[in-house]
Amino acid sequence: MLNYVWSFLLLTGLVAGALFGKLDVLVAALLERSKDAVLGIALPLAGTMMLWLGILRVMEKAGLMEVVAKLLSPILRRIFPDVPPTHPAMGAITMNIAANMLGLGNAATPLGLKAMGYLQELNPQKQSATNAMCMFLALNTAGFTLIPMGAIIYLSSGGVKDPYAVIAPTLIATACASITAVLMAKFLQRLPSFRVLPDEVTADAASDGAGKSDAATSTTDAAPAAKPFRLSPMRAILLSIVCALFALGGAMEFSKDFRASVLRATGMEAVISAAEQRAAEAKQRQEVLKAEAAAAAAANPAEASAVTAKATAPADTSEWRKALKSVSVLAIPIVLLVAVVWGLFKGVAVYEEMVEGAKEGFGVALRIMPFLVVMFAALTCFRESGALLLLQTAVRPLLDFIGMPVELLPLAIMRPLSGSGSSGILNEIILHPSSTDTLRYTAAILYGSTETTFYVLAVYFGSVSIRRSRHALAAGLCADTVGMGMAVLLGRLMF
Numbered sequence: 001m002l003n004y005v006w007s008f009l010l011l012t013g014l015v016a017g018a019l020f021g022k023l024d025v026l027v028a029a030l031l032e033r034s035k036d037a038v039l040g041i042a043l044p045l046a047g048t049m050m051l052w053l054g055i056l057r058v059m060e061k062a063g064l065m066e067v068v069a070k071l072l073s074p075i076l077r078r079i080f081p082d083v084p085p086t087h088p089a090m091g092a093i094t095m096n097i098a099a100n101m102l103g104l105g106n107a108a109t110p111l112g113l114k115a116m117g118y119l120q121e122l123n124p125q126k127q128s129a130t131n132a133m134c135m136f137l138a139l140n141t142a143g144f145t146l147i148p149m150g151a152i153i154y155l156s157s158g159g160v161k162d163p164y165a166v167i168a169p170t171l172i173a174t175a176c177a178s179i180t181a182v183l184m185a186k187f188l189q190r191l192p193s194f195r196v197l198p199d200e201v202t203a204d205a206a207s208d209g210a211g212k213s214d215a216a217t218s219t220t221d222a223a224p225a226a227k228p229f230r231l232s233p234m235r236a237i238l239l240s241i242v243c244a245l246f247a248l249g250g251a252m253e254f255s256k257d258f259r260a261s262v263l264r265a266t267g268m269e270a271v272i273s274a275a276e277q278r279a280a281e282a283k284q285r286q287e288v289l290k291a292e293a294a295a296a297a298a299a300n301p302a303e304a305s306a307v308t309a310k311a312t313a314p315a316d317t318s319e320w321r322k323a324l325k326s327v328s329v330l331a332i333p334i335v336l337l338v339a340v341v342w343g344l345f346k347g348v349a350v351y352e353e354m355v356e357g358a359k360e361g362f363g364v365a366l367r368i369m370p371f372l373v374v375m376f377a378a379l380t381c382f383r384e385s386g387a388l389l390l391l392q393t394a395v396r397p398l399l400d401f402i403g404m405p406v407e408l409l410p411l412a413i414m415r416p417l418s419g420s421g422s423s424g425i426l427n428e429i430i431l432h433p434s435s436t437d438t439l440r441y442t443a444a445i446l447y448g449s450t451e452t453t454f455y456v457l458a459v460y461f462g463s464v465s466i467r468r469s470r471h472a473l474a475a476g477l478c479a480d481t482v483g484m485g486m487a488v489l490l491g492r493l494m495f
Helices: 002-020 023-062 064-071 073-079 088-101 105-121 131-142 149-157 163-188 203-213 233-252 256-266 268-299 301-312 319-345 350-384 387-402 406-414 419-431 437-449 453-463 472-494
Strands: none
Touching (some): 002 023, 002 387, 023 350, 064 319, 073 088, 088 131, 105 453, 256 268, 268 387, 350 387
């Protein structure tokens, strides 16, 4: 399924870029995003992974992971019946879910990657995701959280009053999304179309096996015969249409006036101009806010510091919200303290084990780099080409019918695809002068109620070389849909 989704995003982006005359912008963004995937995401994430995988190794050697798993085994045993209750995978899954609940961001990723490694050890078919893996990915994409710190920070930096008001609705929306993720994962795993398939024997694996049994057998003889390629009529028609539209767009490069007249006649010129103007106004407002902060700093540094602190951490008199924030701040130090103290009590060489665990972190970062680059290539093509705007225009009547603000559509589409892209759209909504407080709160709830599904699947499955994701994507997208629907509903009811 992921192959078809990735191909659709890439081909749609290429065709839209050719028709809208944005191939130059698309190529520049594609190269820049590929660099960011490695230098801006994978390598910085490697440091965090080294730290957390070191901590997890100490916890594992000291037996703390088994203790954590036993405490939550009554719940996890029902959700993950295929995983032994005392297996280290249970402890890693618990730690990952707890980190997501506390809104610890990138700290949850290394924990999830470690859990995937443990689950892969239990996997008899190494190329296909197990039911436990799909359930784990669905829960991650549902993103149940107590404190949506990202959404709160964006609201407060945009000057929206009472940014902590989104905590309760986000908690409700993510709870509904998580329940949906569990139910859909349980349902989809029973469908024949998502059954586990045996591993394919590659040429390398076949030659290795043949060498062990008979050194004289060649790689060609050992490898199974290639299956004949068959192109279905429907696929042939779709691919022909894609090539024809791309050729049409390429021909328009030699006649810019003809392209402009076509865009004007179809109404896409006005749509593109409106989107560019909205983004420019949001950027201008952000620059104004920065200029005002700089002027205040020059006039009165002490007062500017107080204003900055207030903007990034607004005052809140609610005791339960203060308690939740304190738990979030203390979570990582407490985990580090407990891991080291428990390890010392058990006689574990904590420093050496931390180093050994950290060595795994960089290897994991190297393994996920190709998956990040390839996934971001398709996402960048889809966004920068104008295909996202085209989809927004097509579903506008449906959104008007169900009562969902059209301004939220780009965020709803981009959130499962890209974290940085969705945060940029959220900032545009928050900073735009025409946006109401209801729209800003609803956008923040939607942002905090969903997760970057395609990023999670690419990183987690890529770290253990899973080729067949089975029903993980379908369950994750169902959870995203419920989370978004609840975000819109709660935004209208509460704000």
